[in-house]
Amino acid sequence: MRAPRFLYRLYARRLRRKLNGELLPRHVAVAMDGNRRWARQQGFDDPGIGHRYGAEHLEDLLDWCAGIGIDHVTVYVASVDNLQKRAGGEVAHLMSMIEEVIAERLMRPGNRWRLHLAGHLDALPDATAHALKTAREATADRAGGQLTIAIGYDGQAEIVDAVRDLLEAEAAQGTDIAELADRLSAADIGAHRYTPDLPEADLIIRTSGERRLPSFLLWQSARAELYFCDVYWPGFRHVDFLRALRDYSDRRRGR
Template sequence: MLYKLYTRRLRRQLKDLPLPQHVAIVMDGNRRWARNAGYDDARIGHRFGAKHLEQFLQWCADADIRCVTAWVASADNLRKRDSAEVDYLMELTETVLADHVRRDHRWRLHVAGQLDLLPDSTAHALKEAVELTRDRGDAGELTLAIGYSGRLEVVDAIRAVLDEAAANGRSMDEVADGLTEEDISRHLYVPGLPEPELVIRTSGELRMSDFMLWQGTRSDIEFCDLYWPAFREVDLLRALRTYGRRRLKRSR
């Protein structure tokens, strides 16, 4: 009862505050949450974490947040983690994340990352979900960052700029003289979306870890000590309240 009352109080406090249009979430701490909960198999933490994203999206929809980016796995995760753990995470991506987006008509799916790092079945499931949700007219924008690296995204964007210039017969001198931020932005993995005004990272880590380095340069960052599966609606609402108060103060 107290939790419900506090939740309602936080929602009321948000009514007079500016809210972010785009929230990015670093869903960190699944394995540590599983160990602390007494599970011997860390993969259980990944299952709880994948299912928890469904709740997070519900909370975002309730708060009228129309654009969400969720970091599922970095490129380093896929290269360096135990193969059995990575295989399980890919299975969850197919059977939980992609399946949820197919069923939840409030979201249109985008994928950011190097899909060639994923198993064929995972890449296919994500591409299929992207196509299925493409024409959802009034849906919000959900991006799953998987096989993702912020540095490599910028490198890939610059490479795409150069490839485009070569195809149009432009010289390297012309490209260098005319290169703009907009040129790079329109070649990012998911161009056209608003930059995230708020980035939330769970698990108590105080670093960005190669996440949205280009897009997040102006973002407010909120670090939360809770592991991702333990992250609650009140934690999101408090992050939104902190963001709103900061923005309101800066606008005065």
């Protein structure tokens, strides 16, 4: 077993050395897909166990990003559709993992990440929404990186909500609809996103082999590079992450 581990570390160091710091993404977003399929692949009778491994694996991703200087990370945890269509027991297990693993660990002393939330928290159980809001408040003053958790989230709904908020704000100021239509810009709509201060995504990674965006950051992905990885999220390794960064750098270098 020693030889494969040594070769793995050697390969990871080689990948890391080849990365150009000036061509690295500023904001990495990950659709963490494949938890249940990974659990089945590993032989677990309860595929929901994959949610625990997936939640714990977020900590690894944040360490990798911090180690290479990436300060903006967004992860897609669950859509409203996921919460409505999945079995009640599985959703309850996923919510408990968010409360006990993600929210709790983010609040630990020494954690550098401050938490932002994107999505409809009213679609979550009260305990889960409370745990995430508490973690957000507890980490608000940190000077480190920014982690955005997209939960109860849908990219199309975010755009609709942004337009609705914009119209309501302009109406409150007495703006004529024709005047607004004449001067409306992308920046106007972007300012009403769930996280308006977050830079647009540079690199979006989706695990599990799916070759599409699951309504994830549709507005913010307009100029993003997309990277699809065949491995399931709990099995996503450091070398897989480094390969995604290498692919991103190569594309940027070729422009």
